[in-house]
């Protein structure tokens with residue numbers, strides 16, 4: 001058994017690697033385990049402007065990522081609209097992103113080990129971690145083992161299927177500067193095509209229990225075929241993705257006596273968009289900050305205030321976003337139409353995709369832009385069904401509720 005370390009991190013994905021780098025840079029002795037180290041984790045790899053602004057070294061990654069400025073949205077009925085994003089999304093291969101973050105951790109002084117942690121025992125102040133190679137001891141345990149976190153049950157209730165999405169996808173050869181998002185009827189999720197520097201990640205996500213992975217795969221393959229993407233040289237992937245309900249976020253505990261959870265292992269993913277990379281990085285930063293300040297328990301509070309408040313709201317809006325109607329038409333159809341017809345609405349969509357428009361002040365912005373949206377020629381399209389519903393409901397209310 002090796003000497004006691006200050007902090008052991010299980011998982012070297014974006015969350016674990018960034019937390020390790022920050023803690024080591026702050027003078028802590030950090031041991032990090034990842035069974036695979038850098039690998040092509042099933043993912044779109046899209047990093048929003050919000051993430052690039054917060055972590056400028058990722059914006060400077062150059063050829064490691066593909067800056068995508070144009071997006072095509074496709075409604076369930078097939079209506080298509082392309083729009084320019086003011087702030088590009090940087091699309092990374094996960095092999096490159098994880099490699100870059102792990103290298104930063106190593107350079108900061110983290111002891112990075114390619115080992116699978118198979119057992120954790122002990123308690124706050126004295127944890128024992130077992131790998132096939134060795135046993136280790138640590139004072140603080142940070143769980144960053146992703147959505148399939150095998151140790152979650154030791155600290156928190158297991159994630160029920162109703163709090164998960166299933167995904168299926170392909171890594172395909174090809175290059176492009178256009179990303180595609182196809183919304184689907186009856187599926188709480190979407191198809192994405194995210195072009196990376198030297199290949200494309202295309203996938204589909206849906207709520208667990210709603211549609212089987214096999215069915216999602218069939219829908220994706222059909223869509224790819226119809227949209228000119230050949231599967232011949234593609235590599236299939238599938239993974240789970242946390243998609244918490246509001247009540248799950250309400251009761252979520254992310255730390256306790258001598259332990260903390262960050263990233264996917266804590267379920268920190270936007271239930272509408274599936275964005276998890278920013279939250280993995282930000283939770284790592286907030287958790288590392290609390291540990292470095294010598295007040296580890298403060299992680300819960302700062303996360304609640306900044307991250308959980310936003311994710312809770314997304315969880316509340318999610319059902320309405322995917323399955324709701326505005327004036328007799330689905331929210332998704334209406335959203336694609338508005339993106340097509342109104343420059344102000346396109347700007348809003350661009351900011352939502354960049355992550356610079358949060359959910360908390362979305363309703364206020366929708367109210368603010370409503371006059372321009374109408375002036376841009378939407379009055380007719382909106383007024384008729386609006387009147388049908390009694391004339392008392394504003395479009396902004398319906399979209400932001």
Ligand SMILES: Cc1cc2nc3c(=O)[nH]c(=O)nc-3n(C[C@H](O)[C@H](O)[C@H](O)COP(=O)(O)OP(=O)(O)OC[C@H]3O[C@@H](n4cnc5c(N)ncnc54)[C@H](O)[C@@H]3O)c2cc1C
Pocket residue numbers: 010011012013014015016033034035036037041042043044045046047115116117118144145146147149150167168169194203239240241262263264265269274275276277278280
């Ligand atoms: C199909 C799909 C598409 C997605 N697309 C996007 C996207 O475009 N943009 C976005 O922002 N988010 C996306 N996400 C979410 C994103 O992938 C995750 O939020 C992100 O990877 C979370 O990072 P993490 O470090 O918490 O966990 P992970 O990236 O899952 O890292 C966990 C690490 O822990 C290691 N590990 C696990 N168990 C052990 C163990 N016992 N011992 C040692 N090591 C262990 C694993 O090897 C892994 O490297 C997507 C998710 C899926 C499934």
